[in-house]
Amino acid sequence: MIEIDxxxxxxxxxxxxxxxxxxxxxxITGLVGPNGAGKTTLINVLSGFIRPARGSVSVDGKDLKGxxxxxxxxxxxxxxxxxEQVVENLSAADNVAAVLDNVPTDGQPRRAxxxxxxxxxxxxxxxxVLGRNLNAYERRxxxxxxxxxxxxxLIMMDEPGxxxxxxxxxxxxxxxxxxxxxxxAQVLLVDHDVDLISAxxxxxxxxxxxxxxAYGPTPDVLADPKVRTAYLGVLEEGA
Amino acid sequence: xxxxxxxxxxxxxxxATYVLSAVGIVVLYRASGVVNFAQGAxxxxxxxxxxxxxxxxxxxxxxxLAGVTVATLVSLAYGRLIAPRLVSTDPxxxxxxxLSFALILLGFMGYLWGEGPRRLRLPTDTMSFELxxxxxTLTRAIAFGLGVSVTAIVMLFLxxxxxxxxxxxxxxxRELSAMLGVRVFRIDGWAWVISGVLAGVSGVLLAxxxxxxxxxxxxxxxxxxxxxxxxxFASLPATVAGALAIGVCEALLTPVPVIGPFRSAxxxxxxxxxxxxxxxxxxxxxx
Amino acid sequence: xxxxxxxGVSLVASSRLPLREIAVGASALAALYFLPSYLSxxxxxxxxxxxxxxxxxxxxxxxxxQLGMVSLxxxxxxxxxxxxxxxxxxxxxxPFELALLTGGAAAALVGLVVGLxxxxxxxxxxxxxTLMMAGAIQxxxxxxxxxxxxxxxxxxxxxxxxxxxRPFLAQSDPxxxxxxxxxxAICYLLVLAHLRGRPGRAWAxxxxxxxxxxxxxxHIVAYxxxxxxxxxxxxxxxxxxxxxxxxxxDGSAFPASQSxxxxxxxxxxxxxxxxxPIIAGLMLRAFPALLNEFHVDGNIATMVFGVGLLHALxxxxxxxxxxxxxxxxxxxxxxxxxxxxxx
Numbered sequence: 001m002i003e004i005d006x007x008x009x010x011x012x013x014x015x016x017x018x019x020x021x022x023x024x025x026x027x028i029t030g031l032v033g034p035n036g037a038g039k040t041t042l043i044n045v046l047s048g049f050i051r052p053a054r055g056s057v058s059v060d061g062k063d064l065k066g067x068x069x070x071x072x073x074x075x076x077x078x079x080x081x082x083x084e085q086v087v088e089n090l091s092a093a094d095n096v097a098a099v100l101d102n103v104p105t106d107g108q109p110r111r112a113x114x115x116x117x118x119x120x121x122x123x124x125x126x127x128x129v130l131g132r133n134l135n136a137y138e139r140r141x142x143x144x145x146x147x148x149x150x151x152x153x154l155i156m157m158d159e160p161g162x163x164x165x166x167x168x169x170x171x172x173x174x175x176x177x178x179x180x181x182x183x184x185a186q187v188l189l190v191d192h193d194v195d196l197i198s199a200x201x202x203x204x205x206x207x208x209x210x211x212x213x214a215y216g217p218t219p220d221v222l223a224d225p226k227v228r229t230a231y232l233g234v235l236e237e238g239a
Numbered sequence: 240x241x242x243x244x245x246x247x248x249x250x251x252x253x254x255a256t257y258v259l260s261a262v263g264i265v266v267l268y269r270a271s272g273v274v275n276f277a278q279g280a281x282x283x284x285x286x287x288x289x290x291x292x293x294x295x296x297x298x299x300x301x302x303x304l305a306g307v308t309v310a311t312l313v314s315l316a317y318g319r320l321i322a323p324r325l326v327s328t329d330p331x332x333x334x335x336x337x338l339s340f341a342l343i344l345l346g347f348m349g350y351l352w353g354e355g356p357r358r359l360r361l362p363t364d365t366m367s368f369e370l371x372x373x374x375x376t377l378t379r380a381i382a383f384g385l386g387v388s389v390t391a392i393v394m395l396f397l398x399x400x401x402x403x404x405x406x407x408x409x410x411x412x413r414e415l416s417a418m419l420g421v422r423v424f425r426i427d428g429w430a431w432v433i434s435g436v437l438a439g440v441s442g443v444l445l446a447x448x449x450x451x452x453x454x455x456x457x458x459x460x461x462x463x464x465x466x467x468x469x470x471x472f473a474s475l476p477a478t479v480a481g482a483l484a485i486g487v488c489e490a491l492l493t494p495v496p497v498i499g500p501f502r503s504a505x506x507x508x509x510x511x512x513x514x515x516x517x518x519x520x521x522x523x524x525x526x
Numbered sequence: 527x528x529x530x531x532x533x534g535v536s537l538v539a540s541s542r543l544p545l546r547e548i549a550v551g552a553s554a555l556a557a558l559y560f561l562p563s564y565l566s567x568x569x570x571x572x573x574x575x576x577x578x579x580x581x582x583x584x585x586x587x588x589x590x591x592q593l594g595m596v597s598l599x600x601x602x603x604x605x606x607x608x609x610x611x612x613x614x615x616x617x618x619x620x621p622f623e624l625a626l627l628t629g630g631a632a633a634a635l636v637g638l639v640v641g642l643x644x645x646x647x648x649x650x651x652x653x654x655x656t657l658m659m660a661g662a663i664q665x666x667x668x669x670x671x672x673x674x675x676x677x678x679x680x681x682x683x684x685x686x687x688x689x690x691x692r693p694f695l696a697q698s699d700p701x702x703x704x705x706x707x708x709x710x711a712i713c714y715l716l717v718l719a720h721l722r723g724r725p726g727r728a729w730a731x732x733x734x735x736x737x738x739x740x741x742x743x744x745h746i747v748a749y750x751x752x753x754x755x756x757x758x759x760x761x762x763x764x765x766x767x768x769x770x771x772x773x774x775x776d777g778s779a780f781p782a783s784q785s786x787x788x789x790x791x792x793x794x795x796x797x798x799x800x801x802x803p804i805i806a807g808l809m810l811r812a813f814p815a816l817l818n819e820f821h822v823d824g825n826i827a828t829m830v831f832g833v834g835l836l837h838a839l840x841x842x843x844x845x846x847x848x849x850x851x852x853x854x855x856x857x858x859x860x861x862x863x864x865x866x867x868x869x
Contacts, residue, residue, distance in 0.1 A: 047740075047741060048740070049737070049740070069740045070739075070740050070743055070744060070745045070746070071743070072743075073741065073742055073743030074743050078741070079741055081737070081738075081741075085734055085735060085737065085738035085741070086734075087730045087731060087733070087734045087738070088734075089730055089733075090727060090730050094727055094730075097727055098727035098728065098730065098731050098742055098744075099742045099743060101724045101727060101728065101743075101744075102728075102742065102743030102744060102745075103743055146742065274650060274654070276657070321836065321840075324840050325839065325840060328839070330648075330649075330650050331594070331596055331649050331650055331653060332839055334650060334653060335596060335653070335789075335793075335835070335839060336835075336836055336839050336840075338598075338786055338789075338790070338835075339790060339832045339833070339835035339836040339839065340832065340836065341786075341832075342783070342786060342787065342790060342828055342829070342831060342832030342835065343828075343829050343832035343833060343836070344832075345783060345825075345828055345832075346825045346826065346827070346828030346829030346830075346831075346832060347825070347829055349823075349824075349825035349828065350823050350825035350826060350829070454781060454783065457783075458661055458782055458783075461657065461658055461661050464654055464657075464658075465658065468651070468654060500665075500669055501665055501666070501669065503661070503665050504661075504662045504665055504666075506658065507658040507659070507661065507662045510654065510655065510658055511640070511643050511655065514643040514644055514647060514651060514655065515643050517647070518643065518646055518647065
């Protein structure tokens, strides 16, 4: 459960987020909006990279304000990046281990946890392959695997679907749908691919100019005329 | 209680050399992004050239000019020939490159002149006047005067001249400046020239005031960098204040028992203090 | 320095045991065991110093290769370690190993206390602060000198200077040489253990990017501190080794320029390779000794090293070791012929 209250982020004179308020309880929630709407800004606030000027944000009832950036992963906030952040010199398993080092393991053997995470994303056979030898899609999967270890509460994915082939896209949807069952975490999915959002997210939050313009079940939101005007464009006649 | 006045006077002169060197470092850093660890070595070279000319019977009054000229040329050579090859690397690489330049100069000077004790004498050493009951040599007065005037000139130059404006543009955003038509290469070159002149002058003065030794003069870059740290490599007024503080403090500690011999660690203390002060509010910059 | 500069070279291997490397290492150690019998006394002493300097260079390379951190104070910390090792040995008659560890711990502590303010800031500030640290250590060491058997805090002897007591197992020069090599090998293993474990992974994340590290839960400053402490420890061990090898250390032999040279030669030797510190140690000690034999001025060495560093920075960040490795790879490709499989 993500609770956002009156969240405002200022970049000089620009309002990155403007008194944003939202309650996001669904296991998989979409976050869409035109460029500059504040999607990445919101995720960065959740990650702790940006300090809000006003307002607060809570995950599972705990206000994130007091949690230092490097402790958020242990608390359960994880993310994948638009520019993937896989370490090239480490194997896939070591990449996952690097995060596992810093998060609760509940006494379970590390090797098993790493194997489970890699199997979940379909990289079980590539555990010992160095990061630099993994292709772009495999690296994204490594990032997702990293985010599922050690009792995560919230996994934020920043445009994971960009530039994927058809089968990779299918696989990604499967993985996203199974995340909650696999590790109990809520997913916040930012992407421009409306089909991906429709296929995976039960509810979607639409941002524009730093505020929420719509929130609700995904099909309803995508059909909302306000959203159409701001983001999707007007539906062509007869299409 | 020892009389501090003579040490205050010598401290101000010493501080002035630090000011000159530190201003050179900050101007160069702001224009080109390079922290010049070789500032002291270049100054040392200027001092040795001056000394050699006098040794061979050349005119004393012009020897320093030759020294400063050589320093400027060497500095410009580095800035035009070597620095451009590193322009795409990160600041640490570029700074370490100047360190290697310092090593080369250090070896060169050690080879040609060795580390034997010598003093560089300037004609102004023998002229002096009385101030506050202390004999002030003209050299010291000139050093202090130069420190003040050069700083003022540089600050005016940066603030009001066209090239100064271009240098500030470069410091702010190099690529953007290039796109806007600033002749980056040329402005860079001038920054290295300014740095070389300041290095040469401060090297010659320091060799006169303290000792002409390759090692000592090369590592006189440390107080200059400490002052630049105090100015956060950005603010000239703060840098100058830092250099003055360091120089005066160092000199004032000379007659103090026990601590006196370790006064050369003063810049270090100042730099650490400045760094701790800079960190008092944690700042994370997200890029 | 970002991961860009580490392309093609990896210190962090995957989890399989590097059998080839171990075989190479073991045979090298065996060769070194027999080496002393072929060397003159003078060259044996030179190589003992080389062994100590290899460990010092390793300290520089760990910081640089793992975190892009430039420390210009490692030779100074070697001096600090040597001082404490000597003081411990002369003052308490403790066994050599204990003195060595004391030196390591002291150097680690000193390095940390001084370097801590800069560890939170941009890497440039660490370079600056360590340069100043080297300068400050120079002042202190030349003022206080090294303990040589006397009483009092400074341990300066009023009579004859006492040599440092060598380890029980390694009294003679050849034996001490082998001992030093073993210690160096242990230091390498210590670094390897770090790289394979938590610190190595955290350092790799930091290297990848601050954002990557923070999002992955890595406390960046804490791991930088760990790396710096390790480097200080290694430098201190090197100091103790040097003190034991030479018997006494000279207060005038620790100018700041030596720390700069140590850094320069580590880069030239190859900071990203295991072999690099060995090349650096040889260059730092054996090269000037060689020049001495041919009556060439030591300052020439300084200039050559400066040029070498400049060249390495401009063209070959992997250093000599990296270029050798590249050459070796191309040769073995040639030997295997087209269509041959890689191991």
